[in-house]
Amino acid sequence: MAPEPIAHGSLEQTPFAHVIVSIAQRGMEGTLAVWGETSGQDRLYFRDGQVVRARLLQPSADLVRGLLPLFRRTTTYAFYREDLVGPGQLEGAIDYRALLVAGLRGGVPDDAAEGVFARFAGQPLRLARGVDLAAYGFIAREQAFLDAFRAMPSTVAAAIGGAGHAKSATRVLYALAITRGLEVFEGSFERQSLTEMTQSGEGAPGRPSSAPGRSSAPQGTRSSAPATASTPATPSAGPPARSTATPATASATPATATAGPSTPATPSTPSTATPSTATPSAAPAAPRPRPATPQPTRTSGDATPPAQNRQISSRIPRETDRYPAPRASLPPEAQERWQQVITKARTLDEQTYFQMLGVSHSANAESIRDAYFAQVKKWHPDRLPPDLAELRPLADEIFQHLTSAHETLSDVDERGKYLKTVQGGGGTPKADRELQRILGAAMEFQKVEVLIRRKEWDRAEALARELLEIVPNEADYHAALGLILWSSEGGKTEAALRSLDEALMLFEGHERALMTKARIFDRQGNKAGAVRLFEKVAKLYPKNVDAQRQVRLAKMRGLDTGSHAALEDDKSKKSDTGIFGKLFGGKK
Structure with a gap:
């Protein structure tokens, strides 16, 4: 039967x-x-x-x-x-x-996406607590969108609209939505981020600060002794008759707002053969312990934070040597193939999509497709010999780059956007990584600002020092560290002045560095030096009320405020050369 x-x-x-x-x-x-x-x-x-x-x-x-x-x-x-x-x-x-x-x-059907996204009714979303992002196997472009999305709660429309690649953004959000990977964000963004920061030093604003392990999946009833005969049984010759039950669709009623969208609908089940499907609620597993990091050597005042205090090392990528040398025990042909993979990965890292596929900026879709398949035929990860299993991550990376190149250049709109990026000097994996590194550091820097406002000097110092390891030539970070060192218990004045001077070498009109240095001079009794710096800030930043007040007080006390405050015309004029100014440009 x-x-x-x-x-x-x-x-x-x-x-x-x-x-x-x-x-x-x-x-x-x-x-x-x-x-x-x-x-x-x-x-x-x-x-x-x-x-x-x-x-x-x-x-x-x-x-x-x-x-x-x-x-x-x-x-x-x-x-x-x-x-x-x-x-x-x-x-x-x-x-x-x-x-x-x-x-x-291969594409997300428009009607399915609309049905799933309609559940959220324009509400701001964030990643659900405990979601295991590694399990999704996101490629670099998808991960780049995800990094930006999880930094700030956002509606679906805003997240997709602000993404550099709308198709990738739609794909990521759709996959997360139907797997309970998203939840509605409620309440004040700042209050949420502060709460999460109190609970842990990790996590970006607007998302959980820790990553609990996966919840155990609810178990449905299964056959206690499934048929495993060498000749499988055959179901009825034609498709089963349609159930009279309402078919499950993508527009099923959502769950409560805080729990995210409802579970994807169960296949329609005839009333005569419904299996028992107990779905016990499972609590998230405890967070997985973070691997220990060797503690660096420390020196007084300018020390790197110890490993146990590191807060962002796993979230902002650092440039490391990702290209291992072949094992001496490999046969010559395997060593040759090893070097070919390494060379290809190194080359792709500094190439644009056009260079990766070897096509011109005006190549047609057929040429792009032929070039892609020719490359994949040679570099697909499945073609990697067993001896070179250690290179599988690099082979996957090569394949992902080639696939991203094909997807982008095959889409006329996406190709136009990408070409502008290339013309602006970007568009290579290495350039994209550098941008993500800077953006990631800029987002983490907002935590430093929060910690400064809360006077949590030890945590603020540790985080600022980590950022300076990642982006050492950013004046904002040096200025913040100088303020933190001077304000912390014991007042590390000399170390603070070194950090402030470093900030002013990078940008001699840096407002925070000038103001902090002026306050240190004032505290040390160097009134003339303090007044010169306050006056410089007052002229560069007329809206700085504190600097204006200090200059007025100096005049009332009869201190000379004019002879030592000459400003270099263009070098020190007010301009946003901080991290966000570099990324997005100052006001015209």
Whole structure:
């Protein structure tokens, strides 16, 4: 007797992405059959909600690539308790989130995206507490968007509208939304960030400060003894009859605001064969301990913060040597291939997308596609010999760069935007990394400002010193450190003056550095030096009330305020040359 499905429906109404998420989040075990466009079935066997085997209509070298066409399928599907795949087929361990993101790179249907995003009704969102971002396998462009998004709660429309690549932003938000990776942000942004900073030194404003482990997935009922015969049972020849139940769609009613969107809808289930699906609430696991970092050598006054006080080392990338030397034990041909991979990765790092694919700025879509496939044929990670498994991360990186180049240059609008970036001197992975490093540091610097306002000098100093390790030539960071050192318990005046002088060497009209140095001079009894600096600030920054007041007091006391305050015309005139001014330009 042919097995009966416990759930079935239409992929036109419930996209394949939602089906696999629903199966995963319920920890179901059994076979998902997806009917082909004309005949036959693709069959996927799930264990604990994850795909572990498949029998596919189209041959494929690996499980992930074989499943990608199903994301565009609009036929019927059915889920069975039995194992209808059998042994000896494509096998692998795939996290459903990584599979989801890989599938969505082929495009997110507009109607599905609208249905999912409509749940949030224009409310500001942030990453849900405990979301395991590593499980999604985001590539560099997606991660860059995610880094910007998690720094500040934002609506879907604002996040996508402000992204450099709208398709990547839509894909990331859609994947997070249907996997409970987003939640509605409520309340004051500053209050939230301060609360999180009180709880931990980590985390960016507007997002959780720690990253708890994944919650255990709710477990659905599974077959206690699935069929594993060498010849799998065959389901009914045609698709199962449509259920009379209302089909599940992407526009299902959302959950409460604080819990984020509702779980992707369960496949429509006939009333005569509904499995029991207990879904106990699971508490998040405890946060995973951070790996210990060797403690650097410290010197008085200008020391690097000890490892246990580091707050941002894992969040802002540093330039490191990512290109290991080959093992001496490798045979000559393996060593040659090793060097080829290293050379390719190094070369791509400093190339634009046009250079990566070897095409002109005016190349047509066909030329771009042919160039991409020619490159992928040689550099796909699956072509890496087993001896070079250590280079898999680099091979993946090469493939991601080539794929990003193909996606961007194949889209006329995206190519136009990218060309402007190239003409502005950017557009290479190395340049993008540098921009992300500077932007990341700028966002972290806002925490330093919060800590200064709260007079938490030790934490502020540790964070400021870390930022200076990452971006050593930023006047804002030196000036902040000078203020912190002078204000902290014991008043490290000499170290403070060295930091302030460093800031003024980088930008001689730096307001905070001038004001802090003037106050130090005033405290030391160097009244004339203090007045000269206050007057300089008053002329450069007329709205600085404190400096104006100090100059008036000096005049009342009969101190000379005019002879020593000459300003260099253009060098020291008020201009925003701080971190944000460098990134976005000052006022014209």
